[in-house]
Amino acid sequence: MEPEGHISFGNQGSNSGFQIGKNTGNIHRIFESPILSTIKLALKSSRGGLLRDAYRWILEDEAFKQWRYHGGNPSLWIRGDPGKGKTMLLCGIIDELTRSTGNCANVAFFFCQENDPRTNQATAVLRGLLYSLIKNQETLLSHVQTNYDHAGKDLFQDINAFNALSRIFTNILSDPGLRDTYFVIDALDECVIDLYRLLHFINRASSSHTQAKWIISSRNWPEIEERLGTQPLISSIRLELNPEHITEAVHMFIQERVARLSEAKRYSEKVRDEVHQHLMANSQGTFLWVALVCDELLRTSSWNARKRMAMFPPGLDKLYQRMISQISDSDDAELCTQILAVTLTAYRPLTLAELLSYISMPGDYSWDQEFISRIIDSCGSFLTVQNDSVTFVHQSAKDFLNRELPRILGSSLPAEHSRMFRQSLEIMSSCLRRDIFSLRLPGTSIETVKIPTPNPLATAEYACLYWVDHYQASSYYLD
Structure with a gap:
């Protein structure tokens, strides 16, 4: 506090x-x-x-x-x-x-x-x-x-x-x-x-x-x-x-996470033991691997836990690759790919409202933040929402997607910057207007301004600040 x-x-x-x-x-x-x-x-x-x-x-x-x-x-x-x-x-x-x-x-x-x-x-x-x-x-x-x-x-x-x-x-x-x-x-x-x-x-x-x-x-x-x-x-x-210390620490972490999983999903003793053994055998001394797998199991019904668990290969890169394959095979593949590309290309974490303005949502859900939160949960544990902002769960997830972006999207990073530049212009054109906070007093000090609710700049703040950065990053692609 x-x-x-x-x-x-x-x-x-x-x-x-x-x-x-x-x-x-x-x-x-x-x-x-x-x-x-x-x-x-x-x-x-x-x-x-x-x-x-x-x-x-x-x-x-x-x-x-x-x-x-x-x-x-x-x-x-x-x-x-x-x-x-x-x-x-x-x-x-x-x-x-x-x-x-x-x-x-x-x-x-x-x-x-x-x-x-x-x-x-x-x-x-x-x-x-x-x-x-x-x-x-x-x-x-x-x-x-x-x-x-x-x-x-x-x-x-x-x-x-x-x-x-x-x-x-x-x-x-x-x-x-x-x-x-x-x-x-x-x-x-x-x-x-x-x-x-x-x-x-x-x-x-x-x-x-x-x-x-x-x-x-x-x-x-x-x-x-x-x-x-x-x-x-x-x-x-x-x-x-210090492999012996790290291994012991990871094993303690596994024990704690499995206990929480077992309580939340009401695993039988047999399922709990199988999950515990699989994590112990495949974690390779990596906390993040354990956390990602447990997060996936938390979203999986208890009767499918064994089947789901067998899909998680050891090693972070292999696990990330498996997560990408699962996204590609899902019904929400196109939307998840859009979200991953926008989050990867953005210069700072986007709020849910800002993210919505950069992706093509199904018509009935175009401004549904609860829906977009559920889709983010479907993005293979690459992303997390913290304080209403979307960010990568770990830097290694961003590094992996940076390497895999051309294959996943079939386009280059400059092309993604070009798309975000053009979209930023559209967002600003549709949102910005004179005296957007209805102050009616030219020269009002910014320190005395109270942001109205709802904030008319909620969807456009990122575009206003970073459109030129996307233009610079995509300039040779635009040429």
Whole structure:
């Protein structure tokens, strides 16, 4: 829950800006704060929930204990392949650090997500960490206030933002009143804008301010290893080198998920045991595979569970391929393919209303959000709906579809951008009009505008912001 007086950092694009809540006088609200806790909860939910038995092994890992207790390197890098539970590990570490330190230390965290411009750029990472840090220790607010009073809101926007936030961050790290502080960043590989600048900043901060500790996660990318793996003050835990811990954690996760499935679907003891054995035999130490299969079984009647279960091959790519085949053979194949293509091509997660405006729905269901939610459930567990927005259940699902798009659609990515560009123009042409909020007063400050219900821009907001991006991405195709 947000405190009454809070700090809000926007990001580039539609959410650029900065806000400090009550007790700050002259700095007014510009845009909403990053919903870090909500993102964390959504990640837990979309990936099967947080099970302490599945992450507690890392709390006893020697590299982690050296980092946490014994004056080891100030930075710890947790690295591993997709689906190995990195995000769940960091969620568990955040919870454990918060619980064990109470009000004696700061725990600031950020989760990168490639398909969301609010969370996929280095500037957003620094903003989010600062927001989380100052929310914990409000006396640090003066460092932000001083810079903001000097330069105004332009300080936190466009090309100046990263440098400005870096300076503020450095000043805070040098503050003698700073409590013990832990910074946690998940999925650095999903920071697609200015990743190298962020890595350079982390390296510099780790070496210059060793009283603050950093823990970060990413895939085993050579580009990241070049900048982190050779640093003397960064230790690493490679999940593939801890197969016994990962296997045991996945088995605990399977036990928990099967128990929930058995209760929800009222499995007989025989069916429950067969599901449990199949998951144990085929999971290959991958949490995500287990979660995806269990989600499919949750949508399957108990008497068809065995038959359905036999259709799930081991390995993420094989499972994704099987899901695509099932979609292709279904009655909703055309509609599901449209939804997957639009979600893949979009520059940020679309709301249900926005998604509806980009696909061709059956006539009787053209604006039925409940119907579209059911169709999304039919998209082979590639997608999930969080806070009314459609997003990929995991980055590996998006990566797979990126590779398979030409075969699935019979068209290229530029062709899809061209289609979305043209559709965006149609959406804006049919929706936009002068004084769309009926303000009747030219020059009204945006800060005083109350969005009407229903919002006449609900279906067109994405098109208004991103039509030109789709045009640029499809320009040579259009030629």
